Amino acid sequence: MLITHAEAILLQVPFDHKSPQPALYGRSWKTFDTLLLRLETDGGIVGWGEAFVFHAGAVTKSALEHLVIPNMLGRDPSQIVPLMNDLQRRLHLYGRSGPVACALSAVDIALWDINGKMAGMPLFRMLGGSTRTHLPAYASILRTAEASQATKSVELALKRGFRSIKLHEIDLDPINAAREAAGYEIPLMLDLDAPMSANESIEFCRHLAELELFWLEEPVWPPENYDGIADVRTNGGIPIAAGENAGSAMDFKHLIAAEAIDFAQPSVGKVGGITEMRKVMALASAYNVTVHPHSPYLGPALLATLHVNAAAGEDMLVEHLLIEPEATLYGAAVRPFNGSVAVPQGPGLGLEPDMAVIERFAV
Ligand SMILES: [Mg+2]
Structure with missing residues (x-):
């Protein structure tokens, strides 16, 4: 099985905090933003991942699209540890925490989702x-x-x-x-x-x-x-x-x-x-x-x-x-x-x- 397609999807969901809108590091906080990753395989199984973003959605989406995804298309999603090790090594010079690390986190979660679905088992x-x-x-x-x-x-x-x-x-x-x-x-x-x-x-x-x-x-x-x-x-x-x-x-x-x-x-x-x-x-x-x-x-x-x-x-x-x-x-x-x-x-x-x-x- 191979990864054939990957899509980064940034969501901005308005939320009610039941109080005046909170601030986050000097910016008002009106939507809860999150970055989803949808991984498609040639076997028809789709896996989902999510990266932490708060207000850095656009930057992390860019990291996913321009650095991470090009390194994973055509790879075998059943090889979670070797694939993640390889991505970590290829991309380490762009940051071991922050947007690139968050983008890699989304990949790992999506790979586990695919593997659980292949095995017919919940991840736990x-x-x-x-x-x-x-x-x-x-x-x-x-x-x-x-x-x-x-x-x-x-x-x-x-x-x-x-x-x-x-x-x-x-x-x-x-x-x-x-x-x-x-x-x-x-x-x-x-x-x-x-x-x-x-x-x-x-x-x-x-x-x-x-x-x-x-x-x-x-x-x-x-x-x-x-x-x-x-x-x-x-x-x-x-x-x-x-x-x-x-x-x-x-x-x-x-x-x-x-x-x-x-x-x-x-x-x-x-x-x-x-x-x-x-x-x-x-x-x-x-x-x-x-x-x-x-x-x-x-x-x-x-x-x-x-x-x-x-x-x-x-x-x-x-x-x-x-x-x-x-x-x-x-x-x-x-x-x-x-x-x-x-x-x-x-x-x-x-x-x-x-x-x-x-x-x-x-x-
Ligand atoms: Mg905390």
């Missing part, structure tokens, strides 16, 4: 099997920057049945309001998105001491300042999570060796797909670091995360963005209910995207 079975049909999810709330809004968002998450919640606030008022609204029984996580120096983070942690945070995520700028993160872990008194910006298992090796993290957060649409994610998981497990993947995805990368989590043999939380997209690719199939998400049971990724939604939101 290809990855070792699982007895779990549902996985625990946490509500990941975008930054609101206001106490009253943080309260409302936490109340909404609780009403939807989530039993753990993550904030993206950097001001103390909304953080304190969220803890008050959640109560102390609910694990509360805080993602800072890498804003501060290590010393500033340690100082900030003093203000968070009473909140009993389950984890503090990416406290330090730049995100690859692993010694700085380790400093916060040692002196801040709060368990630390990081890794969504790590581009490969080798990056995670350095992150873990620096004793910087309690929780590793590989992102399947950034780190190199399922193949690289499983390397990260093996590494983390050997060093007693718990994995809770980063998964702000709407498409195949979300499904890939579910399969990898299901097959992990331990309880990893699924990150669910608490937003209301105008449409979803899989209907209600992977919408969390009572704080858990169903693992798709069909072959490959287990679900096919709704082509009407793709046609409507493709740009």
Whole structure:
């Protein structure tokens, strides 16, 4: 079997955040963008992948179209590891993280989808099997920057049945309001998105001491300042999570060796797909670091995360963005209910995207 055709499809789906439109790194955030990859084979099997993009959709699409796809047409999709190794080596000089790495992640996910479909097996079975049909999810709330809004968002998450919640606030008022609204029984996580120096983070942690945070995520700028993160872990008194910006298992090796993290957060649409994610998981497990993947995805990368989590043999939380997209690719199939998400049971990724939604939101 050979890969005969590959298409990169950028989607922009408007979403409701149930609050004023959030900002993302200085830009207002009105649509949730994602980049799909559709791989066609001469055997008639089609596989789907997804790359992380946020606002970099056009750049990552270009990387996929101009660098990655020309290197994969005519190749054998059943050779996942050799093919991915070859693509990684051919393209490493264009970046081991960022748009090229995200584009490669989409390829790996699509190859696993094709192989699962060829075997007639859901991916979690290809990855070792699982007895779990549902996985625990946490509500990941975008930054609101206001106490009253943080309260409302936490109340909404609780009403939807989530039993753990993550904030993206950097001001103390909304953080304190969220803890008050959640109560102390609910694990509360805080993602800072890498804003501060290590010393500033340690100082900030003093203000968070009473909140009993389950984890503090990416406290330090730049995100690859692993010694700085380790400093916060040692002196801040709060368990630390990081890794969504790590581009490969080798990056995670350095992150873990620096004793910087309690929780590793590989992102399947950034780190190199399922193949690289499983390397990260093996590494983390050997060093007693718990994995809770980063998964702000709407498409195949979300499904890939579910399969990898299901097959992990331990309880990893699924990150669910608490937003209301105008449409979803899989209907209600992977919408969390009572704080858990169903693992798709069909072959490959287990679900096919709704082509009407793709046609409507493709740009
Ligand atoms: Mg994060």
